[in-house]
Amino acid sequence: LLHFYKNLYNIWNDQSLELDSDLPPGWRTIRDSTGTYYWHVPTGTTQWQHPSYSTEEEQNCFAVRSLGWVEIPEEELTPGKSSLAVNNCIQQLSHSKAEGRDTVGAWGEGQDMMMVLKKDTLSLMDPVDHSLIHCQPIINIHVWGVGCNNGR
CATH class of the missing domain: 2.30.29.30 (Pleckstrin-homology domain (PH domain)/Phosphotyrosine-binding domain (PTB))
Structure with a gap:
């Protein structure tokens, strides 16, 4: 359990996790060996396309x-x-x-x-x-x- 929390802490402090002011709330930019992708933290979903502020409206x-x-x-x-x-x-x-x-x-x-x-x-x-x-x-x-x- 301690290992899990340590890894979770490392995710938030990892330099590959960028806080991007161009992203809607809840989104994070991730860069790794596969490339750059975007993580929606509240839902856990990821996508390759840069999310826009209108993404939520388009889904509705x-x-x-x-x-x-x-x-x-x-x-x-x-x-x-x-x-x-x-x-x-x-x-x-x-x-x-x-x-x-x-x-x-x-x-x-x-x-x-x-x-x-x-x-x-x-x-x-x-x-x-x-x-x-x-x-x-x-x-x-x-x-x-x-x-x-x-x-x-």
Whole structure:
């Protein structure tokens, strides 16, 4: 155990471990016989590419494709009815293209978007001009299960 702590101490005092002001917090530059690489201390991960301050944001940005959206009448969103209404909506959107049916009432079907998760917010953005399509606090997003218990 003492040997482990001694080696751990040596890692932090090793000249091959550089504190680089160009790195985001938690990153260290390591130089050894294999070359120069970067160590993210909190996670223990390493990479050959120099990390940038935007790396964390880029990891929370995903290419998505819209199935479309449909309006649900307010009276269908009451307790006891809302799960079935949302299930029907999801089923309609997910099966309409696969079955070649007309998607009357479904807007935005097939639209490419970027989904950006940043702090407490989910944003949908146009991938070409980066304009905001929709933004919503994550806490207000409801998750619905589909396909079991007859949509309930």
